[in-house]
Amino acid sequence: METKSWKEIKNNVYGEKGTVRRDELEREFQGFKIGLLLKKAREEKQLTQTELGELVDKKREYISRIENNGSNLTLKTLYDIVEIGLGGKVKIQIEL
Numbered sequence: 001m002e003t004k005s006w007k008e009i010k011n012n013v014y015g016e017k018g019t020v021r022r023d024e025l026e027r028e029f030q031g032f033k034i035g036l037l038l039k040k041a042r043e044e045k046q047l048t049q050t051e052l053g054e055l056v057d058k059k060r061e062y063i064s065r066i067e068n069n070g071s072n073l074t075l076k077t078l079y080d081i082v083e084i085g086l087g088g089k090v091k092i093q094i095e096l
Helices: 006-014 020-044 049-055 060-068 075-085
Strands: none
Touching: 006 020, 020 060, 020 075, 049 060, 049 075, 060 075
16 A cells, blocks of 8 residues: 655645645635634633633634634734734734
C-alpha cells in the first residue's frame, strides 16, 4: 500500500492550489484556526465563554460558535473580542 502525504491527499480530494474548491478549503481552515487561537487565548486568560461574551456584549453560544468555526466572524467582532475581551492586539497580513 502506497503512503500519501497530506498535501497529495488535499490535491487529490480538493484539487490543486488556485482551484475554487481548494481555495474554499483553505479559507475554511483559516477560520477554524482563528477559532482555535481565540479559544486558546480565552483559556489562557482563564475566562469562560460566558465571561468573555459579557465583556464584548455577545452571548456564550456566539463565542462557542466562533471558537468552533471562526469563518463567519466580522472584523469588528474580532477586534472587540481580542482587544476589549482579551486585552490583546490583532495583526492582519495580506499576501498578494
